[in-house]
Amino acid sequence: MAESTASQNSTKTPSIEELYNDQDHWHVNTGGETIHAKRMGGLFRNLKWWAASVWLLFFLGPYLRWGDRQAILFDIEGRQFHxxxxxxxxxxxxxxxxxxxFFAILLAVVTSIAGRVYCGYFCFQTVWVDVFTLIEEKLEGxxxxxxxxxxxxxxxxxATIKTVKHTIWLLIGILTGVSFTLWFTDAxxxxxxxxxxxxxxxxxxxVFVFAFFTHLFAAFMREQVCFWLCPYARIQGVMVDEETILPAYDIRRGEPRGKLKKGEVQEGHGDCVSCNLCVAVCPxxxxxRDGQQEGCITCGLCIDACNEVMDKxxxxxxxxxxxxxxxxxxxxxxxxxxxxRVLxxxxxxxxxxxxxxxxMFNLGSVELKVLHERQPLFVRQSDGSIQNKYELKILNKTDRDINFLISAxxxxxxVLVDNVSHIHTKxxxxxxxxxxxxxxxxxxxxxxxxIEFTITAEDNSEITTSYESMFIGPKP
Ligand code: SF4
Ligand code: SF4
Structure with a gap:
């Protein structure tokens, strides 16, 4: 009797929820095999290329000019970002x-709504691997x-094919490194x-570090970087829930899986024909079909593959x-x-x-602060006039020294004592x-x-700012 119950339990059909949450089916390639994914066209494949093209900005951005300097320049030495x-x-x-x-929370919102869509479409690791494997396919088939x-x-x-491939990969790595440096010094x-x-x-x-790691990560480690090195891949699990939209296999429609025999779909089976194309294209x-995988970067390529099968x-x-x-x-x-959580x-x-x-709207090219002297608040001069002392602090945020005209x-x-009306600023x-x-x-x-102080650049009246202070004296 006990045996029969055990046997019944072991053959009990799992519910859809159990099937979907069954992590025993998870397949994690821990680096033992090189993934050679099949390339196919489709909506999400095209979307991936469009999204990846954002990275052209990384390579071309440093050549944009603004006046006589680079439009975007992170001048670490000069401690200025332009x-x-x-x-x-x-x-x-x-x-x-x-x-x-903002970007950290944007990532959280996007993950909460659509899972690791950043990983699948925009992440530099995904994009570089995509480019590297495209070159690999052109050379090796x-x-x-x-x-x-x-x-x-x-x-x-x-040896010839591998040497050409690694040389091209290395050149991309070097170009990546050089392009990175161009954001910090005039290109x-x-x-x-x-x-x-x-x-x-x-x-x-x-350049050396970038060339080395680009080659290591995109050419050799590939999806293993996402498994073992990327912190975002580890924390995204807490940002998704049952409402997050992810690539998903419709288990109710697909099961039980059938087989395609001479172009005919077997009767009495679900729509999945066990062609394994969705697995073949997965990077x-x-x-x-085993549910959300730990390594899934939600790239949607399996959707393209399966849709093509469904068409057939x-x-x-x-x-x-x-x-x-x-x-x-x-x-x-x-x-x-x-x-x-989205809200x-x-x-x-x-x-x-x-x-x-x-x-952005309050960042001027110059900042002025005026500190009124407290000790003493005022001084009575021999002619009876009252004098106040101020310290002007001028932050020159431009990329050149400027002479300012002061007025009050x-x-x-x-009157400004001694007619001090010019200030040189670095x-x-x-x-x-x-x-x-x-x-x-x-x-x-x-x-x-x-009392209001105003400073204006001698050679450009648009560079100007004011600061309000007070003039203090005894009762008049
Ligand atoms: S691609 Fe093939 S194996 Fe994958 S779900 Fe579609 S029919 Fe099934
Ligand atoms: S399972 Fe599908 S969506 Fe996930 S990584 Fe593989 S191909 Fe992309």
């Missing part, structure tokens, strides 16, 4: 912090030919320095499709904009965006200048009167 006409100094680093927060070549003993043909000067071997040790070191070697057997698309777990299991779904993430993202926009408006008949630093303002006592109306 982004078109905006210059960010260390004092404005809070904006960069907000920008990082389709996956079967590549596997065959890998197993072949060393021959002149094999034209940097190329000149590389060609004349005058580049700094740091620049050469950066991480996973089988989406005259079935509707979508046996594998982007869908949430609840949708696949036929449960009620919650609209994206009503999901609490919370979006709220934080909007706050940081507001901060960034505020910063406030109490009647005020770029990228805060310049301090002390000035004295004097007002005849009879011209004063009250103890404290507002």
């Amino acid at each position: 982004i078109f006409n905006i210059t960010i100094l260390p004092q404005d680093v809070w904006m960069l912090a907000l920008l990082l927060l 389709n996956p079967a030919q590549r596997r065959k070549l890998d197993k072949e003993p060393l021959s002149l043909r094999k 034209r000067e940097m190329w000149h320095d590389f060609f004349t071997l005058q580049a700094s040790t740091i620049a050469w070191g950066t 991480t070697g996973g089988d989406i 057997i005259d079935k509707p698309h979508g046996l594998i499709r982007y869908a949430s777990l609840d949708a696949i299991l036929g449960k009620p779904t919650i609209p994206t904009f009503k999901r609490p 919370v993430y979006t709220g934080i993202m909007l706050l940081s965006l507001i901060g960034i926009i505020y910063g 408006h406030g109490p009647d008949q005020l 770029f990228g630093t805060t310049n301090s200048h002390t000035i004295f303002v004097r007002v005849p006592n009879k011209a004063r109306k009250q103890e404290i009167e507002p």
Whole structure:
């Protein structure tokens, strides 16, 4: 009796939920095999190329000019970041912090809505691997030919193909490294320095490190980088839930799997014909039919593959499709904009965006602060006039030294003592200048009167700013 119960339990048909949550089926390639994925066309394949083209900005961005300098330049040595006409100094680093927060939360929102879509479409590791494997396919052929070549003993043909392949890969790695350095120094000067071997040790070191790791990660480690090295891949599990839209196999439609026999679909089976094309195209070697895989980067290539099969057997698309777990299991779904985690993430993202926009519109090319001297608050001169002392702190955020004209408006008949009306400022630093303002006592109306200081660049009246302070004296 006990035996019969055990036997019944062992043969009990698992529910759809159990099948989907059955992680025993997970296949994780721990580096023991090289994935040679099949390349096929399709909607998501095209989307991947469009998304990857964003990285052209990485290579071409440093050649954009703005006036007589590079449009985007992260000048670490000069402690200035130039982004078109905006210059960010260390004092404005809070904006960069907000920008990082914005992108971190954006990643969380996107992951919560659509899983690792960043990994599948935009991540540099995915994009570089895609380019590297495309070159590999052009030189070595389709996956079967590549596997065959890998197993072949060393021959002149094999050595030539492998040498050409690794040389091209290495050149891409070097170009990646050089392009990275161009964001930190004027691109034209940097190329000149590389060609004349005058580049700094740091620049050469950066190129070497990038070339080495690009080659190692994109040519050899490939999906293993996502498995073992990427922190985002590890934490994304806490950002997804049953409502997250991911590439998913419709188990209710696909099972039980049939076989294609002489072009005929077997009757009494689901729509999956066990062609394994979805596995063959997967760049991480996973089988989406076993549920969400640890290595799945949600690239959608298995969807393209399966849709093509469905076309051939005259079935509707979508046996594998982007869908949430609840949708696949036929449960009620919650609209994206009503999901609490999406709302919370979006709220934080909007706050940081507001901060960034505020910063952008309030970042002038010059900042002025005026500190009123406290000890003493004022001095009565021998002619009876009242004198106040101020310290002007001028932050010149441009990329050149500037002479500023100073003016002050406030109490009647005020004068700048010694007619100090010019200040020379060095770029990228805060310049301090002390000035004295004097007002005849009879011209004063009250103890404290507002006074406004304005500085204007001598050679460009658009570079100007003002600061309000006060003029203090005894009761008039
Ligand atoms: S491509 Fe579609 S039909 Fe072929 S094995 Fe995968 S799920 Fe089944
Ligand atoms: S299972 Fe599908 S979506 Fe996931 S990585 Fe493989 S091909 Fe891309």
